[in-house]
Amino acid sequence: MSESFDLVILGSGPGGYVAAIRAAQLGLKTAIVERERLGGICLNWGCIPTKALLRTSEIYHYMTHAKDYGLSAEKIGFDLEAVTQRSRKVAGQLNAGVKGLMKKNKVTVFEGTGTLTAKDTLVVKQGDKDVELKAKHIIVATGARARDLPFAKADGKRIWTYRHAMVPPEMPTKLLVIGSGAIGVEFASFYNDMGADVTIVEMLPRILPVEDEEVSAFMDKALTKQGIKLLTGTGVDGLDVGANGVTAKIKGKDGQVTSTEFSHVIVAIGIVPNTENIGLEALGIETDRGHIKVDGYARTNVPGIYAIGDVTGPPWLAHKASHEGIVCVEAIAGLKPHKFETWNIPGCTYSRPQVASVGLTEAKAKDAGHEVKVGKFPFIGNGKAIALGEAEGFIKTVFDAKTGELLGAHMVGAEVTELIQGYVIARQLETTEAELMETVFAHPTLSEMMHESVLGAYGRALHI
Numbered sequence: 001m002s003e004s005f006d007l008v009i010l011g012s013g014p015g016g017y018v019a020a021i022r023a024a025q026l027g028l029k030t031a032i033v034e035r036e037r038l039g040g041i042c043l044n045w046g047c048i049p050t051k052a053l054l055r056t057s058e059i060y061h062y063m064t065h066a067k068d069y070g071l072s073a074e075k076i077g078f079d080l081e082a083v084t085q086r087s088r089k090v091a092g093q094l095n096a097g098v099k100g101l102m103k104k105n106k107v108t109v110f111e112g113t114g115t116l117t118a119k120d121t122l123v124v125k126q127g128d129k130d131v132e133l134k135a136k137h138i139i140v141a142t143g144a145r146a147r148d149l150p151f152a153k154a155d156g157k158r159i160w161t162y163r164h165a166m167v168p169p170e171m172p173t174k175l176l177v178i179g180s181g182a183i184g185v186e187f188a189s190f191y192n193d194m195g196a197d198v199t200i201v202e203m204l205p206r207i208l209p210v211e212d213e214e215v216s217a218f219m220d221k222a223l224t225k226q227g228i229k230l231l232t233g234t235g236v237d238g239l240d241v242g243a244n245g246v247t248a249k250i251k252g253k254d255g256q257v258t259s260t261e262f263s264h265v266i267v268a269i270g271i272v273p274n275t276e277n278i279g280l281e282a283l284g285i286e287t288d289r290g291h292i293k294v295d296g297y298a299r300t301n302v303p304g305i306y307a308i309g310d311v312t313g314p315p316w317l318a319h320k321a322s323h324e325g326i327v328c329v330e331a332i333a334g335l336k337p338h339k340f341e342t343w344n345i346p347g348c349t350y351s352r353p354q355v356a357s358v359g360l361t362e363a364k365a366k367d368a369g370h371e372v373k374v375g376k377f378p379f380i381g382n383g384k385a386i387a388l389g390e391a392e393g394f395i396k397t398v399f400d401a402k403t404g405e406l407l408g409a410h411m412v413g414a415e416v417t418e419l420i421q422g423y424v425i426a427r428q429l430e431t432t433e434a435e436l437m438e439t440v441f442a443h444p445t446l447s448e449m450m451h452e453s454v455l456g457a458y459g460r461a462l463h464i
């Protein structure tokens with residue numbers, strides 16, 4: 001016996017569950033299949049629980065710097081298990097929230113592992129039982145998992161992926177973080193603020209390599225000042241796990257290999273898409289280096305089968321997955337959505353200080369042939385930043401000198417992950433420098449720096 005739906009979605013991360021809600025809104029009879037927990041990596045093991053941990057380390061940092069604010073705090077400490085429990089509780093609350101949303105929108109949830117067996121058929125394995133689902137349309141939203149080092153698989157004891165690092169059995173004393181993308185830098189920031197001795201190793205010449213070069217350079221200085229050791233242009237050639245820790249063979253810029261002891265290692269070298277054993281090969285669904293190939297409406301090469309989110313490639317972000325899902329479903333329902341594009345997707349790193357950006361870096365804008373005007377405003381010139389005791393950072397804007405188009409914005413400092421959306425909206429509305437300069441920003445706010453940065457690009461900054 002099989003059940004029939006207009007749409008079946010395989011995987012319930014921010015790609016899958018958001019697509020399901022939109023499909024239900026548009027009147028499609030929808031089912032979602034999940035083998036683990038509703039909400040996917042983002043809610044359960046990614047975006048949300050890491051931000052809960054980072055909130056703890058931020059507050060802990062303020063407590064250890066209470067004096068700076070005229071306060072006194074004595075006997076400051078923490079209970080690692082309680083810290084982790086809070087993060088898991090937050091994830092649990094959101095997981096329950098997604099369950100509620102599925103119910104409210106009448107999306108049928110199938111718990112189990114799904115496999116595509118035909119263009120219109122998906123089989124869900126639920127223990128010993130197989131449930132067959134028939135669908136006019138199937139969206140693959142199976143996400144991705146942590147990439148292991150080829151020479152040392154994460155064991156959860158000494159060598160951790162993000163999953164282990166989120167529920168640490170003990171506090172690392174000396175931590176090696178391999179990889180300096182957003183995930184690596186966030187964990188480095190968390191554990192450093194909680195008191196671990198942290199080293200980051202990055203193969204490329206600079207940390208946060210996708211960000212503007214000035215942002216990477218600023219973060220390099222800021223994290224070094226906080227006590228994190230940064231080894232760029234450096235690789236890890238081997239990890240030997242012993243009784244009390246891990247010996248890492250670190251190959252420096254000069255090619256010399258040195259051995260250093262660490263208590264724990266976090267491997268944050270990227271992700272692997274979940275495309276195995278879901279029936280793609282038998283149906284002839286094309287992939288490119290593991291990622292499912294799709295067009296701007298998330299259509300694969302096989303009619304009726306679509307893919308969204310991490311499984312289709314970068315940027316590997318929750319909001320990218322959700323947006324791709326909405327475009328996909330609206331096209332299925334016969335609406336005429338704008339096709340999915342990546343030009344205006346913001347990226348955020350929630351370390352201390354935070355990093356946020358959208359659009360082209362200065363170097364990429366120049367490479368693309370733009371003559372640019374660049375504005376840069378420092379946090380030290382902003383009253384609110386000084387009042388907050390957060391005077392480190394800057395906001396950089398990159399404009400096309402001829403048209404006034406805002407090509408990119410790059411921020412580092414307190415709360416910039418909340419600020420970036422202002423520029424994202426501006427770019428979506430094709431705003432030019434003139435409208436941004438005319439806009440009134442509330443005082444005192446950090447957002448005034450967004451205004452000043454634009455003014456600065458045209459030689460008109462006021463407070464510097």
Ligand SMILES: Cc1cc2nc3c(=O)[nH]c(=O)nc-3n(C[C@H](O)[C@H](O)[C@H](O)COP(=O)(O)OP(=O)(O)OC[C@H]3O[C@@H](n4cnc5c(N)ncnc54)[C@H](O)[C@@H]3O)c2cc1C
Pocket residue numbers: 010011012013014015016033034035036037039040041042043045046047048050112113114115141142143144162183274278308309310311316317318319320321348
């Ligand atoms: C530590 C960490 C921090 C992050 N922080 C951020 C952040 O701050 N902001 C941000 O935008 N992004 C962040 N990300 C990335 C974000 O989590 C992903 O981009 C996002 O979850 C991708 O969504 P998705 O729907 O494509 O897939 P996922 O969230 O991976 O969901 C896929 C789901 O499919 C299920 N599934 C897979 N195969 C099957 C099968 N055969 N049958 C049934 N179910 C299956 C999985 O169990 C999973 O639940 C972070 C990631 C990590 C690891």
